[in-house]
Amino acid sequence: xxxxxxxxxxxxxxxxxxxxxxxxxxxxxxxxxxxxxxxxxxxxxxxxxxxxxxxxxxxxxxxxxxxxxxxxxxxxxxxxxxxxxxxxxxxxxxxxxxxxxxxxxxxxxxxxxxxxxxxxxxxxxxxxxxxxxxxxxxxxxxxxxxxxxxxxxxxxxxxxxxxxxxxxxxxxxxxxxxxxxxxxxxxxxxxxxxxxxxxxxxxxxxxxxxxxxxxxxxxxxxxxxxxxxxxxxxxxxxxxxxxxxxxxxxxxxxxxxxxxxxxxxxxxxxxxxxxxxxxxxxxxxxxxxxxxxxxxxxxxxxxxxxxxxxxxxxxxxxxxxxxxxxxxxxxxxxxxxxxxxxxxxxxxxxxxxxxxxxxxxxxxxxxxxxxxxxxxxxxxx
Amino acid sequence: xxxxxxxxxxxxxxxxxxxxxxxxxxxxxxxxxxxxxxxxxxxxxxxxxxxxxxxxxxxxxxxxxxxxxxxxxxxxxxxxxxxxxxxxxxxxxxxxxxxxxxxxxxxxxxxxxxxxxxxxxxxxxxxxxxxxxxxxxxxxxxxxxxxxxxxxxxxxxxxxxxxxxxxxxxxxxxxxxxxxxxxxxxxxxxxxxxxxxxxxxxxxxxxxxxxxxxxxxxxxxxxxxxxxxxxxxxxxxxxxxxxxxxxxxxxxxxxxxxxxxxxxxxx
Numbered sequence: 001x002x003x004x005x006x007x008x009x010x011x012x013x014x015x016x017x018x019x020x021x022x023x024x025x026x027x028x029x030x031x032x033x034x035x036x037x038x039x040x041x042x043x044x045x046x047x048x049x050x051x052x053x054x055x056x057x058x059x060x061x062x063x064x065x066x067x068x069x070x071x072x073x074x075x076x077x078x079x080x081x082x083x084x085x086x087x088x089x090x091x092x093x094x095x096x097x098x099x100x101x102x103x104x105x106x107x108x109x110x111x112x113x114x115x116x117x118x119x120x121x122x123x124x125x126x127x128x129x130x131x132x133x134x135x136x137x138x139x140x141x142x143x144x145x146x147x148x149x150x151x152x153x154x155x156x157x158x159x160x161x162x163x164x165x166x167x168x169x170x171x172x173x174x175x176x177x178x179x180x181x182x183x184x185x186x187x188x189x190x191x192x193x194x195x196x197x198x199x200x201x202x203x204x205x206x207x208x209x210x211x212x213x214x215x216x217x218x219x220x221x222x223x224x225x226x227x228x229x230x231x232x233x234x235x236x237x238x239x240x241x242x243x244x245x246x247x248x249x250x251x252x253x254x255x256x257x258x259x260x261x262x263x264x265x266x267x268x269x270x271x272x273x274x275x276x277x278x279x280x281x282x283x284x285x286x287x288x289x290x291x292x293x294x295x296x297x298x299x300x301x302x303x304x305x306x307x308x309x310x311x312x313x314x315x316x317x318x319x320x321x322x323x324x325x326x327x328x329x330x331x332x333x334x335x336x337x338x339x340x341x342x343x344x345x346x347x348x349x350x351x352x353x354x355x356x357x358x359x360x361x362x363x364x365x366x367x368x369x370x371x372x373x374x375x376x377x378x379x380x381x
Numbered sequence: 382x383x384x385x386x387x388x389x390x391x392x393x394x395x396x397x398x399x400x401x402x403x404x405x406x407x408x409x410x411x412x413x414x415x416x417x418x419x420x421x422x423x424x425x426x427x428x429x430x431x432x433x434x435x436x437x438x439x440x441x442x443x444x445x446x447x448x449x450x451x452x453x454x455x456x457x458x459x460x461x462x463x464x465x466x467x468x469x470x471x472x473x474x475x476x477x478x479x480x481x482x483x484x485x486x487x488x489x490x491x492x493x494x495x496x497x498x499x500x501x502x503x504x505x506x507x508x509x510x511x512x513x514x515x516x517x518x519x520x521x522x523x524x525x526x527x528x529x530x531x532x533x534x535x536x537x538x539x540x541x542x543x544x545x546x547x548x549x550x551x552x553x554x555x556x557x558x559x560x561x562x563x564x565x566x567x568x569x570x571x572x573x574x575x576x577x578x579x580x581x582x583x584x585x586x587x588x589x590x591x592x593x594x595x596x597x598x599x600x601x602x603x604x605x606x607x608x609x610x611x612x613x614x615x616x617x618x619x620x621x622x623x624x625x626x627x628x629x630x631x632x633x634x635x636x637x638x639x640x641x642x643x644x645x646x647x648x
Contacts, residue, residue, distance in 0.1 A: 089566060305539060
């Protein structure tokens, strides 16, 4: 059993709190991604798991054992470092065999096992090379083989893909997934890259300012972000500021800076408890916004918040395209609506293209929006 | 010729002239050691190896050589151990104690050696270690340790500390991780530091004068005593040997630190 439990983990450097009250249980065989911007404490948390940093408070259990005070060399974890940290004075094979050498495994046995590991990562032909002569991707594979060679209960990955170019990094993500599926070991992967986390993770733990803000399956975290920070960090979105105009038992009406009152259909007590005058921020994700030319505008343009026959509410606004950004398969338009800039996206080839200066109508279903309070917490709609 | 080329040539010529001027006394020393007569003359009237023969016959000089070697090696071992571990510890824990360490280590270099020599003489007499090899070794260590320490600080500042983490993470204990992950990558620096310690000990005179007796005196002490009696070419012979040891040391250091470069040249 190598279930990991972190409870109340804290790391303080002098007056600076790097990690604060992190508690989470990582299931046996799970791949957990710690995702967060730099300085959010995710690497420090990983280093405490590895035993390379000592927590100032809280404890760490791996399986049934409390390992909080156990040094790195007595833990059954193995780390893949960001810069790979291959020993420059040893060959590739000696690097991979190092952990086994420390365990007292005989030379022949450990070299056999190291070769096996190198084959697994398709680096067997480089066994006798100097690791310093390898490319970034190759070093990455050797570092992975070296960590796997000791057969760790938990594999810790500290942004190992951040120094690789995009294509290579994506290939390695798939390979990591495959290795994880094959080994059924617990992996904890630290990254600042949302796409990487969504590709790899069984569950994602999002960190900000030293705290673990939300843990959940990728889909769940994306659909139900706990607060405004996560909503902004996980993907590109439009935040629109507004004030609650009035609340009815089934709708919250918000006056927005788009110059239009937006209706949020809801029956949740959390939302109807909002009072007129409360500041809220709405998140308009590009994928919920539909775009059409103004000329084709239907005549319900003015009936904002109106309930359609299918029960959805419409909230169309009209704006002028300021900028067109081609991003490969999608085109992103910056649109000025009532002095506020929002962006919308269209897949290339999906209907007619727009140019800067065109007037367009942006429409959405009020039920697809997320709303956040002044303090960043999400309004349960 | 362009102006820049002329300026470069002038600078080089000036620099070489200065270097030659400073190295000239060494030439005088070496040349006078081949003088046949008993007087220190430059240039010598007739050349011979007479004083070299006399040197190898004289037990006073030979035992001084043994003493210098013993003290030098002892100083090298103690100062290198202290300097390397201090710099290593400082890198690992850069706390308040660490910030005090650097200026503290520097103190022995700032105190005039004559004061150090006298006070250590008093101290070693009190603890009953007067005129022993150990007392001279400790005195020289006081000087050599800061040098090794500062060399190693700069070496460790270029060391990739993630390697130490990696070794510990893979199961290497404190000593194993130092031996396998750190040592191989800083050994050139340690060698240079050790060589520096040895040369400092070899040429140190004032403290050795205070702390040695007839049977433990080092080369500089014997040379000074000989000079007080008469200015004879024997001093030049001894000096030539000292110069030779230093040059050989530097050559070995150059070869050792550039061993990869050298192996590429030879292959």
